[in-house]
Amino acid sequence: MQHTQFNQGLLSFLQSSPTPFHATNSMRTELIGAGFVELFEEDNWVIEEGGQYFVTRNESSIIAFTTPQLTFNQTGWRMIGAHTDSPCLKLKPNAQVDRFGYHQLGVEVYGGVLLHTWLDRDLSIAGRVTVKTKKGEIVSRLIDFQDPIAVVPNLAIHLNRQANEGFSVNPQEEILPILCGIENAFDLHEVLAAQLTKQHADVSIDAILDFELSLYDTQPAALVGLHKEYICAARLDNLLSCYVGLQALLHSDFQRPSLLICTDHEEIGSLSACGANGPFLDDVLRRLTPNPEQFVQSIQRSMMVSADNAHALHPNYANKHDKHHAPAINKGAVIKVNANQRYATNSETASIYRDMAAEENYDVQCFVVRSDMACGSTIGPITSGEIGVPTIDIGLPTFGMHSIRELAGSQDAFGLYKVLTRFTQRETLMTR
Template structure:
């Protein structure tokens, strides 16, 4: 069986998710109960026009996708006149008390949200059994800067890497390896779910692909032993206002190519061999590359890379496009780096 060339990424981003019984409010305001998903920069969700998107499950078990791109809700910040010290002492937000958005005026009543949701989904409210819905900033992605060298958008972490993986797969030349992209949910909350990287999805799919090619269990494990994985998840670009927060010798710049992410304590799965392999892919694609390492006194986050390497025993490299404002409702990266990443991944698939 041919070895696998895998690119993994995650589809989820920190956000505000609508609770099962969201109707509430007071003092003439109608409000929506929400739960904070992941490690969001909470202040970035204030004073933004928020839409609603997700999936509605009906009583017969069928599902309907919903995306309302109109301003429906807003988390209003307290006026400075009522919080005089906010600029000196910083903004303190209680997730339960201060992040409940308003979505109308008048007296709140049970059933308000489900009735509105039914109209948006073109179904009867009585047929709605459950939902997975989140709020999102309705501001569209935009090119930014006098030279239009920056991209501002929601969910760059990590749908940018998902786009690059898909683009790379469709552009890759034929090779003797089996190219796979694996786009997981729930990375921002630990990956422990049926659709997360800690679940059995990837290993099951790879084993079934091997079986379709006539491999037995031994053949499958031989294929894994010669396989490799690129875990693609955005990296921290050096922040011009906070350069001291970055490790001096490893501070990625925007529009200078993807960063190879290294952590000696295995928060990233990169080792010398996998780093060198991704470097070769960048060089074949004529793409610049960089290195990211966190400060010793400022531990980094993690990715699906170590989970994949541990579960499957596949050598893995962690890479990512440098960005600012990670986990904000609206993030920022260079316009060239997503393309650089896609080109490097395509060269990796084509090896």
């Protein structure tokens, strides 16, 4: 795959994935197109040597894997991990709010949102809706309005003279999107039913039962900068890593057992049935290696690359970084290190990654948070703690993490893809 083709695919993936449900469905579609077989957790599994499989949970998390051999206790796994969710605004169950002449939506903040970045943006709605059909069945379907149908207008500076001195946004009162004027009839369930009928002609709706819907920015992902050296988009954290991991798996040589896991709910701690702090990965791996001793052997012959975005040195806020660990955009992926295990990297997993990057002539950077600042975390320590797999935390340098629109390098993702492809093909990790 060429660099330009890779980035165009990335932009398309970002555009088609406004929610974790859509991101998982986008990956599902690409895996099926590549010949992967879909498994269902409620069925009996028949896993064959030389197979390619995937399974989803909650429609928002996915595990895909290859089985060139079935002796996983001898080969181990080459695992890549990422997450499908991003900070956003989610509709409350009783979302319809009518006040002061406007139809608005009540929203709940999901994750660590940079709230002010959601002001004055062209917003749409996407997610999952569960309905009862006229046949009496309960089914769920994904919807995406696509068009800009909502906006959260800023308050004029004339009414807030201190705005440029810094201000907070109250998530209960000041972030409710406006849909239309009160003179227009509006019923949320009727609007959802109409959108479902438009997008899913096979579903005859008797009633809307419930929904999980999010707002998102309709501005498309784009290559920006004087020389197109940046990718500017929503949800780079962490759909960027999902796409890189997926392409690495699809373009491996299928000689080593490899696995991609992209889970939901990382932004809120990962503790859910489909999150990294839940049983999803362990359930799948134990079905593939049910013998307890062989399971432990397979894990200790494995390694996970936990891929999540990293904080690039922002030229306007350089004092927020340790100057000796200040990654630059388009200078390579970042090894993330934390003495308190907020990242799972150790000297051995870092060395393996450095060796693979050197083989690809790909630069390596390192990030350590300032010693007087709190450190974020990833699925890396959670996964390593849950199943005991040696893990490294890496990420692509990013500006504006958790903004409605983030910025990363147009060179970095393709370079990481090449290293991770090599990782899926690596025969030996460490010599003991």
